[in-house]
Each structure stands twice: as C-alpha cells, then as structure tokens.
Amino acid sequence: MAFVDNKASSSKSSYGGKGKGGKGKPAQPRLKTNQAKRLKIDEELKELQTRVETWVPPAEITLFNELPLSSRTIKGLKSSHFLNPTPIQQLAIPSALRGQDLLGSAKTGSGKTLAFLIPLLERLYLDKWGPMDGLGAVVISPTRELAVQTFNQLRDIGKYHNFSAGLVIGGKPLKEEQDRLGRMNILIATPGRLLQHLDSTVGFESSGVKVLVLDEADRLLDLGFLPALRAIIGHFSPGVASSSSTPTKPNRQTLLFSATQTKDLAALAKLSLYQPEYINCNKAGEEGVVPSNLEQYYAVVGLEKKLDTLWGFVKSHLKMKGIVFVTSGKQVRFIFETFRRLHPGLPLMHLHGKQKQATRLSIFQKYSTSKHALLICTDVAARGLDFPAVDWVIQLDCPDDVDTYIHRIGRTARYQSGGHALTLLCPSEEQGMLDRWKEKLIEVKKIKIKESKMGNLKQQMQNFAFREPEIKYLGQRAFISYMKSIHIQKDKSVFKFSELPAEAFAESMGLPGAPQIKFAEQKAAKVRGGEKKNEQKEAEEEKEELAKIGVLDVVGSDEDSDEDEEEEDEEEEEAQDDEEEEDDKDESGDSDSEASSEDRLPSKSAPAVRTKYDRMFERKNQSILTPHYTALVSHENDKDENEDDGDDNDDVFTLARKDHALSDNEKGSDIEDDDEDLVKIAQGKDIERDDSKEPLISSEDLSKRKLKAATSKRSKLKNGPLGEKLIFDENTGESRNFYETGKDIETKFNDPKERKEFLEKQRKQMLVDNEIDKKVAKEKKNELKRKRKEREREMRQEYMSDDDEEGGPVAYIGGSDQGDYSDVDDRESIRSPAPEEEVRNKKKRKNKFKPDVNDAEDNRGNMEDDEALALKLLQGSA
Numbered sequence: 001m002a003f004v005d006n007k008a009s010s011s012k013s014s015y016g017g018k019g020k021g022g023k024g025k026p027a028q029p030r031l032k033t034n035q036a037k038r039l040k041i042d043e044e045l046k047e048l049q050t051r052v053e054t055w056v057p058p059a060e061i062t063l064f065n066e067l068p069l070s071s072r073t074i075k076g077l078k079s080s081h082f083l084n085p086t087p088i089q090q091l092a093i094p095s096a097l098r099g100q101d102l103l104g105s106a107k108t109g110s111g112k113t114l115a116f117l118i119p120l121l122e123r124l125y126l127d128k129w130g131p132m133d134g135l136g137a138v139v140i141s142p143t144r145e146l147a148v149q150t151f152n153q154l155r156d157i158g159k160y161h162n163f164s165a166g167l168v169i170g171g172k173p174l175k176e177e178q179d180r181l182g183r184m185n186i187l188i189a190t191p192g193r194l195l196q197h198l199d200s201t202v203g204f205e206s207s208g209v210k211v212l213v214l215d216e217a218d219r220l221l222d223l224g225f226l227p228a229l230r231a232i233i234g235h236f237s238p239g240v241a242s243s244s245s246t247p248t249k250p251n252r253q254t255l256l257f258s259a260t261q262t263k264d265l266a267a268l269a270k271l272s273l274y275q276p277e278y279i280n281c282n283k284a285g286e287e288g289v290v291p292s293n294l295e296q297y298y299a300v301v302g303l304e305k306k307l308d309t310l311w312g313f314v315k316s317h318l319k320m321k322g323i324v325f326v327t328s329g330k331q332v333r334f335i336f337e338t339f340r341r342l343h344p345g346l347p348l349m350h351l352h353g354k355q356k357q358a359t360r361l362s363i364f365q366k367y368s369t370s371k372h373a374l375l376i377c378t379d380v381a382a383r384g385l386d387f388p389a390v391d392w393v394i395q396l397d398c399p400d401d402v403d404t405y406i407h408r409i410g411r412t413a414r415y416q417s418g419g420h421a422l423t424l425l426c427p428s429e430e431q432g433m434l435d436r437w438k439e440k441l442i443e444v445k446k447i448k449i450k451e452s453k454m455g456n457l458k459q460q461m462q463n464f465a466f467r468e469p470e471i472k473y474l475g476q477r478a479f480i481s482y483m484k485s486i487h488i489q490k491d492k493s494v495f496k497f498s499e500l501p502a503e504a505f506a507e508s509m510g511l512p513g514a515p516q517i518k519f520a521e522q523k524a525a526k527v528r529g530g531e532k533k534n535e536q537k538e539a540e541e542e543k544e545e546l547a548k549i550g551v552l553d554v555v556g557s558d559e560d561s562d563e564d565e566e567e568e569d570e571e572e573e574e575a576q577d578d579e580e581e582e583d584d585k586d587e588s589g590d591s592d593s594e595a596s597s598e599d600r601l602p603s604k605s606a607p608a609v610r611t612k613y614d615r616m617f618e619r620k621n622q623s624i625l626t627p628h629y630t631a632l633v634s635h636e637n638d639k640d641e642n643e644d645d646g647d648d649n650d651d652v653f654t655l656a657r658k659d660h661a662l663s664d665n666e667k668g669s670d671i672e673d674d675d676e677d678l679v680k681i682a683q684g685k686d687i688e689r690d691d692s693k694e695p696l697i698s699s700e701d702l703s704k705r706k707l708k709a710a711t712s713k714r715s716k717l718k719n720g721p722l723g724e725k726l727i728f729d730e731n732t733g734e735s736r737n738f739y740e741t742g743k744d745i746e747t748k749f750n751d752p753k754e755r756k757e758f759l760e761k762q763r764k765q766m767l768v769d770n771e772i773d774k775k776v777a778k779e780k781k782n783e784l785k786r787k788r789k790e791r792e793r794e795m796r797q798e799y800m801s802d803d804d805e806e807g808g809p810v811a812y813i814g815g816s817d818q819g820d821y822s823d824v825d826d827r828e829s830i831r832s833p834a835p836e837e838e839v840r841n842k843k844k845r846k847n848k849f850k851p852d853v854n855d856a857e858d859n860r861g862n863m864e865d866d867e868a869l870a871l872k873l874l875q876g877s878a
C-alpha cells in the first residue's frame with residue numbers, strides 16, 4: 001500500500017485547487033480557473049452556512065436534497081443510492097449541522113451511520129478543512145468489523161469530498177500506522193488502538209478534532225471501554241468533564257449514537273456531551289423498539305432438543321440467508337464443525353471473537369455477499385453489522401437481556417426490508433423472557449415446532465465424538481462454556497441454572513456424560529492455607545489482566561489492544577487451549593460472578609468442586625504428561641474416591657501434614673531436610689525417613705516452580721551422584737576410570753615426586769580438556785541459538801506475509817496517493833482520486849467529461865469494487 005504525502009501547500013488551497021498548472025497548460029489561465037473555482041466554493045459555503053443557520057424543518061422531508069447539505073454530499077449520497085432520509089437522519093442531521101451535541105437513538109437498521117457521517121463531512125467542509133489541516137473528525141466503533149463497515153460507507157458518500165480517511169483498528173504494528181496518522185482528516189477507530197496512538201504517537205495531533213462520534217455507544221460500554229473513552233476524550237479539546245462548575249463549550253462537537261438506551265449511556269453522555277439534544281426514534285408504544293417489518297417468533301424447546309431443532313430448521317430453509325446466535329465461541333465451533341460434517345446443503349460460516357482478524361473480515365465479507373448461507377456466531381456479530389438481505393435470525397441460546405435480543409434481531413429487517421426472528425427458549429426461560437419483552441412492549445409470537453420437523457442428531461453426534469476426539473473435546477468445552485454462561489447470568493428470573501437438563505444436553509451433543517465444571521465460590525471455599533493466598537493472587541492477576549484488556553483491547557475482552565496477541569488461529573487455539581484459562585463467554589463473561597450452592601449441576605453426576613489443575617489433568621493429551629504428573633492424576637483419582645467417603649480433600653496440592661505447629665528444635669532441621677527431600681523426590685529417589693517423624697512435604701506438595709527447580713539440570717548436577725568417565729582397553733575390553741582415584745595413584749606411584757608430577761600433568765590435561773569441552777558446548781549452544789533464530793525469522797516472515805494479507809489499517813476515502821491537485825481543475829470534484837479511480841478518470845478524460853448520471857452509473861457498477869478495494873486496502877494487498 002503506497003502512501004504519498006499530499007503536496008498541498010496550504011490547507012485551504014485544496015478547496016480551490018492549487019493552481020500549479022497542469023502539464024501542457026499555461027500556468028496563468030489555470031491560476032485564474034482555480035481562483036474562480038475557489039470563489040465559487042466560498043460562495044457555496046457561505047450560502048450553505050446561511051441555509052444551515054436559518055433552516056426551518058418542513059412538515060415532511062422526503063429527499064436528502066431538502067436538507068441543507070453541500071452538493072458534494074448530495075452527489076455522494078445519490079451515487080450510493082441514498083435518496084430519502086430515514087427518520088433518525090431527518091432529525092439528527094439538521095441539529096448536528098448546527099453544531100449541537102447529540103445523543104441519538106433509533107432502532108436497529110434505521111440508518112444511524114449516515115445520521116452521523118453526513119454531518120461529519122458537512123462540518124469539515126463548512127470549516128474548509130483540507131488535507132493538511134490534520135485530524136478533524138474521529139468515529140469510535142466498538143468492533144473492527146463495524147469500523148470497516150462505517151469506513152466503507154464513508155468512502156461511498158464522501159467520494160466527492162477531498163478528505164483523507166483512515167482506519168485505525170489494530171492488527172498491525174503500531175509503527176506502520178503511526179507514519180500515516182498525521183495525514184488523516186477522518187479516522188474510524190476502535191478505542192484501544194486509538195488510545196495507544198494518542199498516548200504514544202509523537203506528532204499525532206488530536207486537539208483540533210472538530211467532530212467526535214461514539215457509535216454503538218451502548219456496546220462500547222458493554223465491552224468495558226469506558227476508561228478508554230474517558231482517556232480518549234481527555235486527549236481531545238477540553239471537554240465537559242474537565243471543566244469546572246460552569247462548563248465551557250468545547251471546540252469539539254460530540255455525537256453519540258446507540259440503538260438502545262441504558263443507564264451507563266447517561267453516564268457516558270455526561271462525560272462527553274455538552275448540552276446535548278436527545279433524539280429518540282425508539283418511542284416505545286408508538287412505533288416500538290424493533291423494526292416494524294420484522295416478524296418475531298419464539299418456541300419453547302428443551303435444551304437437549306436445540307440442536308435437533310436447528311438442524312430441522314436448516315433442512316427446511318435451504319434457500320435462506322440466516323444467522324444463528326449462540327452464547328460462546330466454543331459452541332459456535334462445535335455446531336459449525338458437526339453441522340459441516342452433516343452436509344446440510346446450505347453454505348455454513350462461523351464467526352466468533354477468537355478468530356484471527358483476517359479470518360473475521362473475510363467471513364464478514366463472504367457472508368455479506370452470499371445469497372444463501374448460514375452464519376453461526378456469537379454476539380460479536382450482534383451489533384451494528386449490516387449484512388444485506390438476511391432472512392432469518394435464529395437465537396439458539398436465549399439472549400443475555402432484551403437489549404441483546406434487540407441487537408441480534410436487528411441483523412435482519414434492515415432499513416425497509418423484511419425479516420424473521422426465531423428465539424429458542426428453554427422451558428425454564430420462557431416466563432422470565434416474556435416478562436422482559438413485555439417491559440419493552442415487544443411482542444413475540446409463540447410457535448410450536450413439530451417433533452416430526454426436528455432432526456435426530458444424537459446418534460450422529462455420538463459417532464463424531466467417538467471417532468474424533470477433537471469433536472468430543474470441543475463438545476465438552478462447548479458444554480462447559482454454555483453451562484458456565486448460564487451460571488453467571490445476572491437475571492436469575494430468566495436463567496435458572498439448576499433447572500437445566502445437563503445430562504440430556506451433554507448426550508444430545510454426543511458426549512458420554514456431562515463434563516464436570518468448576519465454580520468460583522466452591523473453589524474459594526475449598527482452598528486452604530497457602531493455597532488460598534495463591535488462588536486469590538491468581539484471581540487478582542486475572543482481574544488485572546481483564547482490566548488491562550478492557551482498556552487496551554480493541555474488540556472487547558476476548559476480542560480485542562493488541563487483540564492480535566490474544567487472537568488464536570483455530571488450530572492453534574485447539575492446541576494451545578490446554579495452556580489457557582479461558583473466557584467462559586466469548587465476549588462478556590462475568591468472571592466475578594460466584595456460584596450459589598443451589599446452582600450446582602442438577603445431574604446425578606453433579607460435579608465436585610474442581611480446580612484448574614483438575615482441568616489440566618483432563619486434557620486430551622494426558623498421555624504426554626510426565627510420570628510425575630501422571631502420578632498426581634492417579635493421586636487425584638484416589639482422592640475422588642475419598643470424596644465419596646465424605647472426604648473433601650479434593651485439591652491436588654494437599655499438605656500431608658496438617659499440623660503446622662513445629663517445635664523450635666524441629667523447625668530449622670526439618671526445613672533443611674525437607675528441602676533435600678524435595679530435591680530427591682523430584683529426582684525420583686527414595687528418601688530415608690524417620691518413621692516417627694511425620695513428613696512435612698510430600699511429592700504432591702511440590703509447586704510447579706519448585707518441581708522445575710528441583711528437576712533442572714543445574715540441580716541434578718549439584719545434588720546428583722558424581723559422574724564417572726570410563727575408558728575401555730581396546731584389547732581386553734575392560735573398563736577403568738578415566739580420572740584415576742587417589743588410591744589408584746598411590747599404588748601406581750610410590751615416589752611422591754613422581755606422583756606430584758603425574759598429578760600436575762593430569763591437572764593440566766584436565767584444564768585443556770575442560771577448555772575443549774567448553775568450546776564444544778559453546779558451539780552446540782550457538783548452533784541451537786542460530787537454529788532458533790532462523791525459526792523465529794521464518795515465523796516472523798510468515799506472520800508478516802499473513803499480516804500483509806490481513807491488511808494495512810489506514811487508507812484514503814477517495815485515495816490520496818496522487819497528492820497532486822492539478823487534476824482538480826479538470827474535474828468537478830476536488831477530491832484526490834484513488835489509484836484505480838485515477839485509471840478510470842484517465843479513461844473518462846479521454847472520452848471527455850461524463851455527466852453525473854454516468855458517474856453514478858459508474859460508481860454503482862463499482863460499488864462492490866470499492867468495497868473490495870477498501871477491504872484490500874485494509875488487508876494491505878492493494
């Protein structure tokens with residue numbers, strides 16, 4: 001991706017063209033043309049400003065050009081086929097044009113994106129913002145996909161303006177973005193990455209920002225971005241929060257948009273908005289908060305029947321474009337992998353927060369352009385994403401709350417198209433959910449799904465699990481993550497953990513039984529002594545980690561700053577999962593929630609309290625455990641048996657000695673002895689024990705660190721037996737010690753002088769040998785190091801080339817690579833063209849200038865190309 005400095009000599013010059021004189025044209029006439037053009041633009045701007053200030057909304061607005069907008073924006077809208085503003089656009093655009101801060105909310109798919117993009121463009125245009133004026137507007141999106149989508153829309157409608165725009169969404173080394181940021185007028189960014197730049201990019205000037213947009217503000221808050229947003233706002237021109245008792249109007253205008261209103265939103269509004277106007281197109285009771293052209297259904301289905309129901313639904317809707325929402329990424333993968341093997345006859349795709357960014361973008365793109373397909377996803381795709389022509393939204397798992405429900409169903413019936421939504425509720429969830437819907441005046445029709453229409457997958461699922469351990473493993477984890485997600489749900493009137501048929505559910509997934517699950521409170525109750533401290537520390541560390549992610553992450557807890565560091569390739573994830581403590585939910589698992597005793601699994605095989613070590617030992621690759629760990633596993637099994645006997649010593653690291661009171665005499669010696677014992681245990685040696693003395697430390701007590709230390713080479717050398725170097729007689733084959741012992745020498749040399757000489761000779765020889773050994777060892781070490789470096793370099797190269805595919809995060813709206821505004825004079829538009837467009841323009845110039853309508857035609861034909869280009873630019877392959 002090439003980025004060339006715009007060569008405009010003055011920021012305002014672009015508005016009139018720079019008058020440098022094109023090739024073959026005399027400079028003087030060109031200068032005049034430019035001056036005339038500049039004057040014309042100035043006049044238009046003046047007139048536009050007056051229209052904005054004096055604009056009185058008519059009773060009804062049917063066309064965009066009835067709004068006080070510049071001809072460039074109107075042209076951009078027209079060429080993108082936007083002719084009639086939606087209600088939120090009609091209300092929000094005029095207010096925003098007057099410089100008013102806004103809190104806008106409107107139902108999903110109602111066109112909120114244009115409601116802020118249009119005023120953003122107009123504001124910069126009215127301010128005569130030019131390429132060299134630096135950053136003028138920032139749009140903050142909660143997810144990368146949404147940022148890309150917004151960027152594409154900006155490209156479309158802003159193509160007749162002369163602004164450079166960039167995407168800052170992470171996934172690339174900071175340095176690469178840093179170099180380009182200075183040239184951007186408009187940034188579409190995710191919060192974590194933007195904050196990183198604001199904090200660390202020298203010369204990234206943000207104080208001149210005129211318009212700040214917080215899109216999908218409720219989602220931003222859900223993902224824990226409030227601290228990041230606070231910090232970002234602090235970087236921009238002094239805002240409301242930073243002012244004293246009498247807030248001064250900031251230079252910046254802030255527009256905050258959301259599909260749903262939450263309490264937290266009010267807090268964010270207070271923090272970021274100055275005397276805002278509230279525009280709410282979600283008037284409950286009038287139009288309702290969900291699109292009117294959406295048909296909503298729900299069905300009550302036992303948890304164990306959900307997969308069968310989904311299968312039956314898919315098989316009877318093979319010509320649909322549908323989205324299936326489930327709670328966790330593990331479920332997404334399990335359903336995707338199993339359904340894929342069953343060949344449903346409909347293209348299957350899946351999307352969740354743990355996929356690589358490039359994968360996510362390409363699935364997003366692929367699904368967008370598919371006519372018939374089924375996308376299985378988590379709530380990562382619930383908000384803001386504008387997939388065209390989705391017929392069905394199926395919520396296989398009950399949404400966390402009504403807002404999530406609204407966002408999920410909002411992926412269909414967008415703008416004026418129709419759509420259907422089907423929510424599957426467990427019997428225990430029905431009443432609670434009905435109450436929640438009622439509160440928001442949402443009417444969802446109940447339907448009954450015939451048994452005959454359902455699939456019967458149990459047998460096939462069992463076969464998969466039996467034949468492919470990976471599937472079984474995935475199923476177990478999907479089961480656990482679902483159960484945990486229900487367990488930590490806040491709304492206990494909807495989510496009743498204890499009423500879930502765990503065994504039957506596991507069976508429906510082909511699992512031999514319900515996997516065991518560990519819960520926070522139980523774990524806490526069982527920890528003892530020093531272990532308690534450790535676990536508390538671990539929990540604190542986890543929280544710190546989460547907090548860190550909350551601020552720096554770009555797309556939420558799993559998703560998102562540097563998300564790429566957390567992102568796992570699926571296969572990688574599969575392999576690495578064992579090493580990780582994982583999020584229970586794909587995005588918003590509440591790790592703080594604790595179990596109540598009534599929430600234990602209701603099945604017969606109700607799990608005992610289990611620790612992370614339990615999970616570690618149940619990994620699929622147990623066979624590769626070291627003998628020591630294997631011993632611990634069997635020890636654990638013993639303990640399980642004990643548990644049945646009422647013994648609740650269920651933790652792996654159990655102290656053999658419970659009485660910690662030591663006599664003064666005992667203390668020092670015991671500890672030293674035990675340290676030695678510890679080393680011996682680790683080295684697999686027997687320890688001589690005084691039976692009367694109770695052991696202080698048993699092998700089970702070894703912490704991972706101690707174990708490692710004890711089994712290290714150094715420790716073995718220090719504490720292990722002395723090695724022997726033997727040499728063999730070539731003729732007799734008999735061996736003898738290479739280094740002769742004192743006794744040997746004494747018998748060999750009677751004369752002390754001779755003995756001394758011999759010893760001296762030997763000592764010298766040993767020194768030489770030692771040097772040689774050292775050299776050999778060093779060479780070996782260097783060789784290993786070289787190989788490692790080579791491997792790292794290869795991996796880096798692989799990563800880099802992946803990254804290149806993945807994409808450069810910054811691109812221009814219209815592409816500004818040319819940077820030469822001399823072209824401006826030949827065209828009506830004063831924007832700088834994209835490379836592809838430049839080729840088209842050259843062709844056009846050859847064929848003489850074409851009227852707007854053809855332009856629109858041209859653009860219509862190339863809309864897809866433009867999107868593809870945006871994505872390519874993102875992916876760095878353009």
Ligand SMILES: Nc1ncnc2c1ncn2[C@@H]1O[C@H](COP(=O)(O)OP(=O)(O)OP(=O)(O)O)[C@@H](O)[C@H]1O
Binds near residue numbers: 081259385415
């Ligand atoms: N004035 C308009 N005329 C025609 N189509 C429009 C108009 N405004 C928006 N759209 C289209 O409607 C769809 C939904 O728009 P948009 O994504 O902005 O909705 P939204 O309100 O932001 O939804 P969500 O809350 O789900 O993010 C998009 O495909 C967009 O192109």
